[in-house]
Amino acid sequence: MILYRYILRNHFIPFLFSLITLICIFLLQFLMKFADRLVGKGLDAWIITKLIVFNLSWMVVLVVPMATLVATLMAFGNMSQNNEVTIMKSSGVSLYRLMFAPIAASVVLSFLLYLFNNEVLPDANHQAKILMSDISRTKPTLSLEPGFFSQEVPNYAILARKIDQNTNILYDLTIYDYSNAMKINVVTAKKGKIFFSANQTKLIMALEDGEIHESDVENTTMYRKLRFEKHKIAMNADLFTFQQSGPTSRGERELSVEDMKYITDSLYQIQASNIKYLESEVNKYILLKDKFPFKPAPVQQQSKSVEKMKNLDRVRTAMNVVISAYRRVEWTQREIEKYEVEIYKKYAIPAACFVFILIGAPLGIMVRKGGFGVAASISLFFFLLYWAFLIGGEKLSERGIISPFMGMWSANILLFTAGLLLTIQTNLETKTISFEFLKKFIPKSFEQKAEGNENQDS
Structure with a gap:
């Protein structure tokens, strides 16, 4: 039990570190992709937070198997680098016994990830879709430029000849009101201010010292002129405020x-x-x-x-x-x-946690390096291979070329077979993977500079 606890403790910190790092990478990519849909909409911080939290669900489902592989490579790489694996094997502890605790933990992690994938992720995806749809329908905040007509508000054309940027007061206003098709209303005012109502459903134009010119389309002889000291116009602001939709059908x-x-x-x-x-x-x-x-x-x-x-x-x-x-x-x-x-995917992605243990443990022992850079570099190859099989299998299955089971489980089957062979081979004979061949790709000028710096230091 002491051995098992020690091995799991070596996995825990790298797992948390890689989990947080990968989630931050996915989150940054998500924000860069959807930034243009969020900026300038006047959205509340709580709405942005909800959108990020809802999208974190699918990130967690993808990141947990990746973090498992990185943590396994780092844990067994560290133990191999410190000759702990050699000492344990010379004491009669086989590689299978060393892998028992991580495999048992991966089975538990796979089950928990399946529950999350089945219970939490569908609702989070649904809420994220509704929220993103509502945000996409929301127009950017109304912007007025001095000397130019703005027709962003439906049925209104607004002209402000001067705008005080400090107080947001508009001067020398002319407003054309097309809300009533049978009448033509032209409102002028010396100054005014525009703001949203308390419930964010109306755009209020508070005007001072102006006139209202009203004429009838059918009766052209009728004309009315009204003077006012203070006057308010309530315009529809549905396009400029965020309003969340109700329940919709689910995919x-x-x-x-x-x-x-x-x-x-x-x-x-x-x-x-x-x-x-x-x-x-x-x-x-x-x-x-x-x-x-x-x-x-x-x-x-x-x-x-x-x-x-x-x-x-x-x-x-x-x-x-x-x-x-x-x-x-x-x-x-x-x-x-x-x-x-989608049904097979619910099972296949959590099962990758178990498969990546079989890949990571023997590779970590062979590499004999426990750094995050080496583990991330090796993991990247398997991530690309896994997701290429998963995405390709999904497309081929939906087109009827291969069965849905093979489309979703082919990556797991391939990596499980490779991991099993690596584990058996590593248990029989410990091999080391060297990266010396990479030196051939380094320019000689760099090597000479590095040797010169070493000589100066000495």
Whole structure:
């Protein structure tokens, strides 16, 4: 037990460090990608925080397996570098026993990640989609430039000839009001101020010392002029304020395994009826040529050309019915595969935690380096390989080229086989991976400078 606790303790700090580092990298990439959709919208800090928290869920699901591999490489690399692995093996402790505690911890971690992936991630994805959709519909905050008409507010054209940037007071205002199609209203004022109402639903224009000129479109002889000392115009501000939508329909990435299985069961029943209908149509129109379901037009009543045209139209109708039934079967099959891909993904990504232990432990012993840089460099290759198989398998599965199971589990199967072979080989004979060959790619001028600096130091 002391040995197991020691090995797990060597994993814990590197795991936390790599987990936080990778989440920060993903978070930075997310903010850079969506910054243009967030900046200038006048969003509350709480809305931005909610958006980040909701998107952290999918980042955690992707990062935990990566952090497991990095931590394993660092832990076993450190122990190998300090000759602890050699001492343990000479004491009769096999590599399998050294890996027992990390493997047991990875099984627990995989189960917890599956629960998170199945229970938390779907709701977080759904809320993030709604929030991002609402943010995308929100226009940037109203901006006015002196001497230019602004038509950002629907049904209004606003001209301010002078704007005090310190007090935000507008001078020499002209406002065209098109909210009533039957009337033309022109409002002028010497000064005014624009602000949102308390509930953020209205844009209030508080005007001072001005006039309202009103005319009727139908009765052109009617004209009215009103003078005012103070006047307020309430304009619709829905496009400039954030308003969150209610519940919407969920996609496959916003559902749990149980929900998706219920949907796929329903789709299988629909598919069975679709296939039965297609087979009946094929048998009716193609196989039973002697008993075609319509009678040819009699030659005595019309010319042969008209008879051929009508019969040709009937054949085309029959062909369209068969093609339509086939496409319905094909579309339903794509929907089934789409949901099955997500179901298998819920299990495949958490299982990667266990697979990466089998890869990381023997490689860490071979490399004999416990630094984060070396571990991250080696891990990057396996990350790219894993996600290439995962993304490629997802696309191929959704197109019906390979089965959803193979599409999602091919990366795990490949890396599990490679990890098993590496573990067996390392247990039988300890090998060391050297990076001396990289020196061939370093320019000689750099080596000479480094030697010169060493000589000066000495």
